[in-house]
Amino acid sequence: MADELAGRRVVALDLDGVTDKAGLRDRCARALELPDWFGRNRDAPADFLGDHTVWPEGAVEKGLLIVVRNWQPYAKARPEEWETAREVFAEAADRTSALSVALALGGSS
Structure with missing residues (x-):
């Protein structure tokens, strides 16, 4: 489910109900529309x-913005796992100016 915002492809990554790493990986796979061959490993x-060839159409040229919503309960319940996920997002965004990740502070509405 990607929309466009200021020329960027915007993908909402909603973590509502995620309780563990497997759930996080599955939610990422669905939201980011990962191909089946990507699997669900850590x-x-x-x-x-890091693989721009599988980003949503137009994202490499226009940029990709991932908005992570409802992340606070997961972060509170699994702080070490959340820290790792946050580091993955931050490192990926540091590697390419085409990627931005935003943590939504509001609720889902």
Whole structure:
């Protein structure tokens, strides 16, 4: 589910109900529309973020903005896992100016 915002492809990554790493990986795979061959291993989100060939159409040229919503309950319940996920997002965004990741502070509405 990607929209365009100021020329960027915007993907909402909603973590509502995510309770563990497997759930996080599955939610990332669905939101980011990862191809089946990406699998669901622990490196899949980092691999995806670093592989522009599988980004949504137009994202490489226009940029990709991932908006992470409803992340606070997961971060509170699994702080070490969340820290790792946050680091993956931050490192990927540092590697390419085409990627931005925003943590939404409001609710889902």
